[in-house]
Structure formats: structure tokens, C-alpha cells
Amino acid sequence: xxxxxxxxxxxxxxxxxxxxxxxxxxxxxxxxxxxxxxxxxxxxxxxxxxxxxxxxxxxxxxxxxxxxxxxxxxxxxxxxxxxxxxxxxxxxxxxxxxxxxxxxxxxxxxxxxxxxxxxxxxxxxxxxxxxxxxxxxxxxxxxxxxxxxxxxxxxxxxxxxxxxxxxxxxxxxxxxxxxxxxxxxxxxxxxxxxxxxxxxxxxxxxxxxxxxxxxxxxxxxxxxxxxxxxxxxxxxxxxxxxxxxxxxxxxxxxxxxxxxxxxxxxxxxxxxxxxxxxxxxxxxxxxxxxxxxxxxxxxxxxxxxxxxxxxxxxxxxxxxxxxxxxxxxxxxxxxxxxxxxxxxxxxxxxxxxxxxxxxxxxxxxxxxxxxxxxxxxxxxxxxxxxxxxxxxxxxxxxxx
Numbered sequence: 001x002x003x004x005x006x007x008x009x010x011x012x013x014x015x016x017x018x019x020x021x022x023x024x025x026x027x028x029x030x031x032x033x034x035x036x037x038x039x040x041x042x043x044x045x046x047x048x049x050x051x052x053x054x055x056x057x058x059x060x061x062x063x064x065x066x067x068x069x070x071x072x073x074x075x076x077x078x079x080x081x082x083x084x085x086x087x088x089x090x091x092x093x094x095x096x097x098x099x100x101x102x103x104x105x106x107x108x109x110x111x112x113x114x115x116x117x118x119x120x121x122x123x124x125x126x127x128x129x130x131x132x133x134x135x136x137x138x139x140x141x142x143x144x145x146x147x148x149x150x151x152x153x154x155x156x157x158x159x160x161x162x163x164x165x166x167x168x169x170x171x172x173x174x175x176x177x178x179x180x181x182x183x184x185x186x187x188x189x190x191x192x193x194x195x196x197x198x199x200x201x202x203x204x205x206x207x208x209x210x211x212x213x214x215x216x217x218x219x220x221x222x223x224x225x226x227x228x229x230x231x232x233x234x235x236x237x238x239x240x241x242x243x244x245x246x247x248x249x250x251x252x253x254x255x256x257x258x259x260x261x262x263x264x265x266x267x268x269x270x271x272x273x274x275x276x277x278x279x280x281x282x283x284x285x286x287x288x289x290x291x292x293x294x295x296x297x298x299x300x301x302x303x304x305x306x307x308x309x310x311x312x313x314x315x316x317x318x319x320x321x322x323x324x325x326x327x328x329x330x331x332x333x334x335x336x337x338x339x340x341x342x343x344x345x346x347x348x349x350x351x352x353x354x355x356x357x358x359x360x361x362x363x364x365x366x367x368x369x370x371x372x373x374x375x376x377x378x379x380x381x382x383x384x385x386x387x388x389x390x391x392x393x394x395x396x397x398x399x400x
Contacts, residue, residue, distance in 0.1 A: 005136045011123050022308055023232070024331050028299040035292040037150065042200070042255050044076060046122070046133040048283055051076060062132050063139075065100055065124040065168045071320050074103050080146050081105040084153035086163065100124075100167035102175045107153060107161040116305045118158035118193040118261075119298065120226025121145045122169030122176070122250055126277045133282045136273050138169070140286070141196035144295045148302055157308045158186070166250050169197075176250035179259040189388070192222045193261035193306055194298055195251035201273040202290035208267040209237045209294060212245035217342060222301075226262070229300040235293050236334075242269070243318035264298055266290070323377050326385070330399035334374040336385075341370055347388040348372065352381060374400075 008040070016294075031291050043049040050057045053075055060076070062069045078088035084103035093100055103123070121141030127135025133139075142165055149163045161330070168174035183190075211226055213219035223241050230237050246263060254261035266273070275281035324340040346365055350358040372385075380400050387394040 006208075006286050017384060022304070024302055025307060026229075026304045027233060029303045030229075030235075030296050032151055032160075033147055033292065033296045033299050035288055038140075038143045038291060038295055039286070040287065041080075041146050042135055042139040043283065045073060045139035045142055046135045046283065048133070048135075053079075063123060063125040063129050063134050064128055064130075064132060065098070065171060070100075070124060072169070074101060074165075074167075075147070077103045077123060077142070081153070081163070084146075084149045086149060086153045091179060093175070095178055096174060097232060097365050098174045099170060100175055102164060102166050102179050104162060104164040104179075105153070106150065107149075107157065107163070108156055109160045110156040111158045113159050114187065114242060115189045115191050116162060117191060118162040118164060118177070118254075118301060119145050119148050119196070119224065119302050119358065120162075120164040120193065121196045122166040122248060124167050124170055124175075125281075127168050132279060135275075135281050135283055135286060136198050136201045137276060137281055138197050139286035140198060140200035140291060140294075144196045144199055144298050147263065147295055148299045150300060150304065152306070155307075157306050158308075159191075159300065161306050161354055169250055173250055173253050176253035180253040180259070183257065183259075185259060190254070190259040192225075193251060193254045193259055194219075194222070194302060195249055195254075195263050196265075196294075196298055197249040197263060198268065198273065198276075199285045199294040199298070200291035201271075202287040203224055203273070203285075204269050205287070205290075206267070206271070207236060207238050207290060207293070208239070208240060208271065209297065210240050210242050210263075210265050210268055212242045212251070214245060214255065214267070215243050216260075220261055222262045225304065226264070226297060226301050227389060229304060230297055233300055234295070235296050235300070237293055237297060240267075240269075241292075264294070291329050324387075324394050326396055334376060334378060336372045336374065336398065337369045338372065338387075339369040339389065341365065341368075341394070344366070345398055346370060349386045350374070351384050351386075358383065 009165045039166045045052040047060045050059045060069050060072045081088040089104050091102040122138050145163050166175035211223050213223045249263050251261040251263040275285050327337045346366055347362045350359045385396045
């Protein structure tokens, strides 16, 4: 019994040390989100200033999806991805009478994990014409995605990140629908999608941010994580979770293809940008302090998700996971009894403290509680259990 208490104490120290290191890493990334970098990207995307294109100074006069200059915008995004150590990819499409292209980059897992996180925005804008600006809608969201790529793109992280900029959002989510329909969710286990659309306007300075989500386990997990980041790292936003949500942005395409997603935006209910979809959507309406904090919120949430190799930190304290219980813990034999799982099937993985896979299986849940049988050769130590159902992902640790 004395040895067991010592081992339990050592395991707890390990957990606490990991949580501390994780928080310090996320804190560092958040502190490096740079308002000058964000604003420069917005100015260049909106034509407020020039940038180098093929070695020559150039500018964007319109990002309307069918305008000639939309190609300059896609080239700008590609150049940025390359600068940040990522390989830009282009997905052209000809669908429903629309010709366009999505620009994206994949930052692969350093550990070969199939789990991935997506941060996205649309880069086209309105109004129709050869001249527009689209600062808030949606150069601001594109800038947030690029800032995430700038800070994370060259790092080695345990989970894959997709940075995606969609075309033809304004015409009915054409680009994101095309992308999501072709996306292989069997090879890429999407745990969270953060869609940034209009994140720079706060006309009344009340720091309100709206997070649109469905009332299901996956979306709630993401939204709770966003709240955790806001509070833990003192970002200073007042977050409203909006349910029922708006379906009028690219997150809706992920929902239609069974992937958890949220829509991160400014206060689109009570403080709508007066320049929305007009030629007045310009730099003078940007609230830099609010824009900075919104980018910190998005980048911080993505960082916490994609860097937590042992599935600790945020996931262990969320209400979504608090309903799950393991018994006994520590275990003395090779069976774990699990209560509180939602869903009809279970895909689970067990890894040791070094991240080495111990066992993985898929089972049908026929009754509660669920009993998992561990391999007979499993030795004493600290283990991490990841459980995936049709409703949610759950993460727990246990001691043998």
C-alpha cells in the first residue's frame, strides 16, 4: 500500500509538471501574437498598402471571388505560407457554375497521429465589383489564420494542423463545401475546427465575442476550451455561446460533413459592423485592441489543442469529460470499468507515459458500464486513455 501511494504521488507530479509545461508553452505563443503583423496582413489583403508579388510591388484592388485580383490574394496567401515554413497547396474547383480555388497548408503530426485540428477563414469578399476592401469581412479572419501559421508553422507538434483559406464563401460556402465533401475523415480524425469570420470590429468597446455552436458534445468541447483559454490566459473578452447558431459561414460545411466546428466572430447580434458588405469595410473601423485579443483567443485555443501530446491540460477539466468515470483507478487487474460514455460505439487507444501505443480497439457499446480488457502483459505505470465515439472525444489517465 505504501508503494502504491508513492507511485500515485509520483504520477500526480508527472501530470502537474506536464500541465505546467503545457500552459507555459501556450502562454508563450499567445504572448507572441503580434498586432502589427495582424494589421499589416489586413492592410495588404484589403489593398490599403502594397506587397511584393513575384519580386515586384503590387496591390489588391478587389477580393470579390470572380474579380481578376482574387488571384493576387491567393498568391499572397501562398507566399505567406512559404515564408512560415509551410508548403502551400491549391485546390481548384469547377462546381455549380463557380470556378475558384482554396488555398491551404498542412503541418503534419510529428508523431504520425491521424488526429488533426483545422483553423480556417474565407478570403473572398463583397461587394461585387473591381474595387472593394473587405477589411473585417474577411481580411481579419485570414490574418488570424496566417498569424497562427507564422507562430506554429515551423514547430514540431504531436497533432496535424490544417490552415485553410476558402474561396466563394460569399456565394454560398462554395469553396468550403467542395473541400469538406472531398475531405477523407477516415484518414484525418478532425477533433476541432475553428472558423474565423469577422474578428476586428467592436464599435462599442464592450469586448464581446460570439462563439456559434450546435448543442452537441463536439462543438461544446471546443467552445468550453475557448472559454478556458480566455480565462486562464486573461485575454479579456466577454464570450457568448450562441445556440442555435448562424449557419452563414464556412463552419457550416464542416457540420454538414459530421465534423465538430465553431464559428468565432465579433458581436454579430448587437454590434454589427456598419461597413458590412459595403465599400465602407475599411481600416478605420478596425478596433486594434479587440482584433488583437480575438487573434490571441483563436491562436491560443489552436495551440493548446494541437500541442498537448498526452491529452492533458484543457481536456481533463472540461465538463464534457467530467461525466466520464474510470474504476478502479489505480487498477489492480487488467480491467477498467467506464461509466458516462455517450454513443453506440467506442474507438479507444491506450498509450503509456512516453506516448507509445499499448492497445487500440473498436467496440460496440451494448450496455453500461463499458468494461475494457487490457493486454495481459501491461506493466505498472501511468497510462492515457483516449476514447472516440460518434458524439464526442474523451481523454482520461489511469495508473496500473
